Amino acid sequence: MANIVIGTAGHIDHGKTTLIKALTGIETDTTSEEKKRGMSINLGFAYLDLPDEKRVGIVDVPGHEKFIKNMVAGLPGINLVLLVIDAAEGIMPQTKEHIDILSLLGIRDFLIVLTKVDTVDPELKELVVEDIREQLSETPLAQADLVETDAITGTGIQELLNKIQKHAEEATERSNSGAARLNVDRVFSVKGFGTVVTGTLLDGEIQIGEDLYLYPSQKKTRVRNIQVHETDVSSAQPGQRTALNLANISVDEIQRGDVLTTSEKLADTWMLDVKVTCLPEVINGIGLWDRVRLLVGTREVMARIVPLGVDWIAPGEEGFLQLRLEEQVAVKDRDRFILRAYSPMQTIAGGEVLDAAPHKHRRFKVEILESLKAKEDGSLDELINDFMTNKKQPFTKLKELAEYLGTDQDELKPVLSEMITEGRILETKTGYLAQTSYQKLCDQGTEILTAYHKQYRLRIGMPVEEFRSRLRSSLTEKEIATYLHLMKNEKIKEKNDRVALIDFEVTFNQYQKTAQEKIEAALAKSGYTPIKKEDLISLDKNAEEVLEALNGETVIFLTHEYVLLKALFDQAIELVRKQIVENSQMTLGDFRDLTDSSRKSSMLILEYMDKQEMTKRVENYRVLGKFLNR
Incomplete structure (x- = not known):
């Protein structure tokens, strides 16, 4: 049977506190001011043992209009409300306001308890019952059971207990997954123990020794002890009236209205x-x-x-x-x-x-407005899509989604799988990504690269690190890597550490083609001796931008300063591979002899190969690197 908490509601002096005492034997008017004035000012708490020995919590809320805010403070976590009405007076103004409040708070399980029935004439009582039914006909209490009681004589008390038992059996068990959360409704100090708070545990589970975070102050505290219905327990479950003895925090640092939770992410x-x-x-x-x-x-x-x-x-x-x-x-x-x-x-x-x-x-x-409507009445898949589409960070973890929706992860998995099949979301190692969010990222990346291609028409693409830095303000490094992986071959292409739109191609005019011919001819003539960039630029007024465009295509920049013809570099790779395969290793001198080049030129080429992991230097010789050792 689920853990439930029962609340009382009703006009002042209609007998709520007396009824609770008859049910439980506990006096909920505890302060001298309450006893003096004969009314509940603050929240009162008790527990009730049902016929099947299940123990449930009771919150006795004040009925006077001046204490409505105290009444509302007792309602979070309430499963069942006893609407208490005096048989002699019927529905009064405060009764009506309590009904409005309970309805607005979404409470739908009620028992109407007519009190003091043995003090009124039976005919008057019947008229009052008829009036109650008429006034409640358009409210959630229209079909609620009505129990006639008298707390002094004991009339109807057993019947009321049986009705409460039935409601408890039908109540749905709350999930204990997700972060625990408790709205503090009382704070006091116990000599020898320190600060104690009470409230109804709305979500999750709390255990002794667990750290809790207090909002809005965001102070950290620890659970020293837990009581449920005045009994020490090792953990509290959702739906239980709970008292927590807290360490590392004083009564002056916490007040009614504060929230205690196991989550560090509850936002003020x-x-x-x-x-x-x-x-x-x-x-x-x-x-x-x-x-x-x-x-x-x-x-x-x-x-x-x-x-x-x-x-x-x-x-x-x-x-x-x-x-x-x-x-x-x-x-x-x-x-x-x-x-x-x-x-x-x-x-x-x-x-x-x-x-x-x-x-x-x-x-x-x-x-x-569309987003709010989806949140109001949307199905689970619509709520998922709305959350993932509108949150600041585009990637969403399963745990984050479950915590936001207050739903078990196992309940979300089949819905997410269906949404993936329908193409509404993408699943990645970094998290789930709404298709609309992915499209926004694609549009952002496309806009960045389009502007770059327009500015640098002869560059094969934007340097990858520059592209990543432009995205870094909205994405983490891991998310950027996932994003690039998703876009590659569909929206963008990557070559030689540069990124370009998938359909972008460098095209030369006649003057630029002439510059290309001069550059390639000079490099071909130079053979395995790299040429300085500045010497190539001096060949033609268009040479600088053309040389940049040829990088990775027909020329290789061994360093930012020295350039080699790509066809010769590819030949050098094959010479190196053959030399090492036949001899297990290769020295700088071996490569110099193979290419008939100078020591400096050989060193430039081999160090570039080392950097590209084609070769690996070991002491004074080289072996095949991972990209040639295949």
Whole structure:
């Protein structure tokens, strides 16, 4: 059976705390102020042993309108809500606001608990039940079970326990893959132990001794001890109410609203792209630059509204917003939130985070709206494609994708395989690459090389290192290597450490052809004696650019200064190969005799062969290198 956490909701004095005490024997009003005022101010916590002895957590949230933010802070991670309604009073204003908040937060599992039934006339009770059903008919609670209880006399308590048991059995087990995450809802110090925090573990698993990172401060701490329902455990699982004893951090360095996670990559953000639903009773709707209170996780921050694609969001309507925050928050895509008006403080909207770390948008940009729509209701393959297309770095690892989507890697693999087959993404050793992202990279590379070819029409291509440096601002070295491998033979060609577009060819006019003839004739006449570049350039006014174009084609630059005819160099290779095969080795003197050249010329040629790994120098002789030893 899944780990579940139960929350209570309802108007002040409708009996939430008394009901929990009847169910659990635990008093959740713990502070003297709460006892004095007779209301829950802060979150209260308890645990409940079900009939099958499964233990579940309970969060008792305050009902008074002044403590709505405390109420919302208790809801992340809630599986089942008990909507508590006094049999004598029925649905009250705070009941209605709680229902709105719960619906906006995406909670769909409810039990309606009618309290104090033994204190009212049966006919009045039936009228109240009828009114409850009518008022809830258009809400997610329309089909919820209703249990009549009285915490003082014990009426209905066993039936309620049985209903909770049934919900617990039907709850879906949360995946414990990915980075653990806990929104802190309480912080206190225990003598002899130090700092303790509590919260519902939303994602992943936490173990004793594990390092955690606190956001937004990004301080590092370590888990000294873990308790679940007041019992020491070695690890906490997603969905459990959890208390963590932390090392290397004081109570002054952590507060409600902070986030603890095993990930170092949870980003703090000043903006959120969201999908919202505006409540029907909000007369003025939601407009540009409205100042609102954002309640997300266990945090409250002020924010400004920027509608996307529309001028405003009308009452009862849905739409996209960018929230510009006055403080940083650390949330994830798909987290739910509530918006309350700055003044008077009333709930106006709520919804889901679609992008937890967006850029600032222009309000009516079509591409942004399409991306948000894909994130809102897209299938898994559309979400994958949207993430991979819009992220800053084009290559995506499987682990990164699973963490972003909150999905098991095994669930993603068949979807990725299908997308590869369809040609929508590419799989490389560096990671997955969306076809659209690959096309953007191709366009970038093509643009760079097109400009280079236009400027240097007689060069066979751009030096590889220069090309890599132009890409380095957006890609890592490993990604550049993968990118070049993908583009080679399809978009680009590489020769002699130069890169060119696949269809680029050097063409000479009549004057340049004349210069070519002069250069090649001089080199042929010189034989195995290399000629200085400056001497070749002096042969013709077009010789410099022509010589550059001939590099690797009909001439070889042994160094930046000395040039040899390529046909003679190829002959020299064959002479060397034959000499070493027959004699196992070759000296500088042997090569000089074979080519009838000077010592200096022989040294220039052989050192170039060494550099190209055609030969390998061992002491004062040479053997075949890896490119000739085949």
